[in-house]
Amino acid sequence: MKPTTINDLYSYTFLGNMKTSANSLIFVKANCSEEENTYEQVLYDYRASFEQPRQLTSFKKESNFAYKDPNTIGFISNRSMKKDRCALYEISLDGGEAMEILEIDHPKTQLVGYLVDHTIVFLQEDEEEKTGSDYEVLDETPFYRNGKGITNKKRHHLVLYRNGQWETITEKLTDISMIKIDHDTIYVLKEEVKHKFSYKPGLYAYQPSLKKWTTLVEPNTLMIQDFIPFSKGIYVFASTGAEYGLNQNPDLYIIDEDGCHFLEKWGYSLGNTVGTDMASVPGNLLAIHDDILYFTSTKDDHVELYRYQDGFHKVYAMDGTIHAFGFVENSLYFIGAKEGALQELYCLKGEDALLPCSSFNALDSHVSVPRRIQYKDFEGKEQVGYVLYPIDFDPDKSYPGILDIHGGPKTVYGTVFYHEMQVWTSRGYFVFFCNPHGSDGKDDAFADIRGKYGTIDYEDILLFVDTVLDQILQIDPERLGVTGGSYGGFMTNWIIGHTNKFKAAASQRSISNWISFYNTSDIGPEFTKDQQGTTIEDDLEKLWFHSPLQYAKQAKTPTLFIHSDEDYRCPLSEGLQMLNALLQNDIEARMCMFHQENHELSRSGRPHDRIKRLEEITNWMDKYLKK
Template sequence: MSLIEISDLLCLKTISTPVYQPQGDSVLYVENGIVEKTQEYYSSIYLYNSLEKTKECLIHGGKNTSPLWNREGSSFLFLSDETGKNQAYLYTLATGEIKQVSAEKQGLQQIIWHPDNLHFFYSTTRKNENSSEVFITEKIDYISNGQGLLDDEQKNVICQGKLDNFETEEITACSLGYGLHKIMTVSNDGQYLFYERFLLEDSFNQDSGLFRMNLGTKSEDWLSASAKKGMFGEAAISEGGRYVGTIGTPISYHTSNQLGLSVIDLRTQQMTSLSKKLDVQVSDFAVSDCKPTTNNSLLQWSNPLKAFFTLISIEGKVSLYCFSLEGDFESYPEVGPHVYDFTLHPTKPKALLCCSAPDSTSQLLVLDLETRKITKWLNPNQSFEEEKQFAVYQKIEAKANDGGRIPGYLVRPLEKTKQVGAPLIVNIHGGPYTMHGETFHHEIQQMAAAGYFVLLLNPRGSFGYGQDHLKGVVGKYGEEDYSDIMTALDHVLAKEPEIDENRLFVTGGSYGGFMVNWIVTQTNRFKAAITQRSMSNFVSMIGTSDIGYYFFVEENAADIIKPAKLWEKSPLAYVGQVETPVLVMHGEEDYRCPMEQAEQWYRALKYQKKEAKFIRFPNSNHELSRTGKPAFRLIRLKEMMAWFKQHDDITN
């Protein structure tokens, strides 16, 4: 068996957005991958016949996503970027005919059918098309990572379109909360549209609510009004339409607040929490560089079982959970360990699940929700996985200085020099509100294949371990989060004599990049460091990051009027203490952690005559390592491994 290589990134495929045909015999799904010759991404739509166990590619070339059957199962809508922007198309199964049915200048974000099969709803961005070539704004939130400069009149809206012409009707403004999937859904009778929308037109308030519109009268109800604030979305409607499930939180929006599951009784307008017995995060927050974009709803109603189903990030895994209307719940931990997408059978107690594991990039499974029997349907990487050797994730847990938990994983190397101890890389996740989990992560597998132990920690600030663990980092960057990482490292070194404590390395991106910068100002025990899309100066970041004016104010309990604490928390303030060689990697169009953060850090290191190297990736934003240009992702990994090897005395 061969080891994972950097170039293997180009041949990995993932499955997403499975959708049952209304009769339940056939399934549409999306296969995602990279065309090796052109190094461009593709998403193709396949039809899988569950009775004959055959699959057929219906739509190939470009990015084709979000397939949705009509009520008869005779045709489906989907999104395609064939014209350069995502537009809606109709595919007729009997003839194979494809017809474009939308023409929005800014393209479409999401689509759903109207039950009459003649109309559909979609979300899009509307902006001032007559704006000047010079950018003029009076708003504080005028820029966004992945989008660039935002017009002052720009807004996200839901529109209704027709299949027989390009006439559209703008219905309402809308928004999508962090970690949620679906902006809108429609009642089974077609009378009501349910959607998420910001509560205020206030750049400093990110609260959103769940709303319902009567499509006949255009009257609107604020369904989550009893909470008055918070974030609510992802509506799922019960059979008969009396109950609406929603994912959110009644606490004012902040990424450090866990999301829960609630149900609203439309007869009484009463909202009840179904997940109050669980101290967990609803949604998928596992870190991976091979996780596809999913378009299925995160919350779904099962008619056969009269219950809601959703995904929950817990203890390093993402599992399927079922909640009854009475608040009883059960999980399906035998499936996974990382379930990143699912859909429920329309008439039977079954579910289709897209799953990942450290040794498996992506599989499509069928789960009988009553017997818990699992049947494997598709694995697009089966031959690849049979030829490759994968590193094992070993659960570890250390005790924090204050008695709290420091959970994580130790990934063992697949080959190492026998005469000496093996090197170790501490790989720190971003967020900080994400989670290292038991999933396929090409970067981690490649590091293990190169002979490194890899330490994946979920220190305070990580999802999956309860609200207290999550909020332990707020206002305390560089404090207990730093001590958590160093304590867990010492814990592992004490238990693993195979690791050479003189061959330690560290890397991380975003918040993880901040932690790398902070670590090298506090200790010299690492042979080399790689900081990616990082933060170095919170004083300037307040004004340059797309979310800096509110996120970093909340995170550090300080603002630009009283910047002393911002500077106190900035690695740049301590750059003179750095002795570790540092590789700085950053995307030119990163507006979340702007390029100026990398520039300041690199220049300060060089000004102090420290050993440093700077790699800048053109036309790349904050998502470079996950969805960036494939050629750049390969260069990134090659440069990372070369930097570690260069500074490992044993290998030189």
């Protein structure tokens, strides 16, 4: 079988944003366009009578849609290509062409959905200032956000259209973070911000017929991860953060006629946090079917579906991921990726009969399926890591190896297809990875490394590496590389300052200095205070102790740095500090800086930049690890 190549990225399909009605489901199919250097996005329809999903739109720039009724959807597009315009189109699922319903003179408009009284709900972003475009005014925190650019005093607003009239229903400085609509009511997480954003916005309901806002959850009360209305109220997954901080797993609350109150402890993650570079379209976490709550949760290295019905009950455990899901005619459908595979649409028949409904990603290249390996963590407890074997593996040969460290840190690596790793196995590398303390997939205590970065997590990782080398003798210990992004970049920076075990490193979108990160990242003050347990005012020495930059003078490993100049999550300055520290000490180092990219470069960056990033890392590893 042919090897997996870097340019195979252009052949893969990404699925997501699935929504359902009584008899159909709609989802977004996206592909990288090499010619346009962007993502082509079209809408697909599926019904039980179809052999394969049916393409609905062909403009290749349409992904924002909502059901108007069970047989009609509306979507936002600009098919006329008019400047500073977009339009609402509607199309019947029974056939026919899309019809333009409403021209909108605001190009940054998103369709939220339709209310029962024919009111259409939109979300509109503030326009850029027409004057003073050569400067910015910053007077709130955060003043920029990763993936959104400068956001100072720029907001999204809820706008209604009914009876030919437009009406804005949120205030100028109100920030909106989540919207759901049901029947005749709009539900919103929002807060009015003048100088500082919080992590605990309030939950509110708005009824257009009454022109009235109702407070459901007071601000600064709960960290709400997701919510969903149903006939008897609203289910809310949230935490107080009192015991485990910002990363605390949520519990289930309910809002009913008695107000908002605790319903039942869950204590595990919500949604899919399994890492991959093959899922660029959003999914969903919750759904209601027959007035029963369904939700996904990451367990160990995979995703499971649960329902709440007088307690929590497991519905199905996928061996990979469940990215988006919903019900059609009492059948459960979901978009997910099986072990060693990419996303497809599936239907669950009975309790465990999983039937494929699409074949977008039939791979014809080499895929190395992860092999599990047992190791003991820093506490001596059994944990599971994973090893990908190189293409055409020969037990009598010696191979280089790459340790890949996930971001988060509260995410996990699983067994689904990961493009960069498959490229490396096809180029003759072992690739290995694990989920050390700090990762998701277990309970709050396992994920809690607040104030411990670079200690127990680092120890876990090196114990895993030593186990891999002890058990797989074909990996040459003198030809090891290490890479990772975000938290994985932090840990790569930490590793090169604490061991010479690795002969090449690629640090991506990293943290190097908690002191500089504190007031430059879009999440800096709150995240640093939460994860390190202190502030720059209270304990500068502790922040410096956990900063890889302090130990850069000990580094001997040739290191490549990958960074983006619009990464406001782990700002460019974090990579530059490590780069300069190594170069000043005559250690071979190089930075590849991507313009107009952000923290999501490896997952949803422009295709040409994703290709170049992977070429840079691969060439760096080849240079130092290949004989």
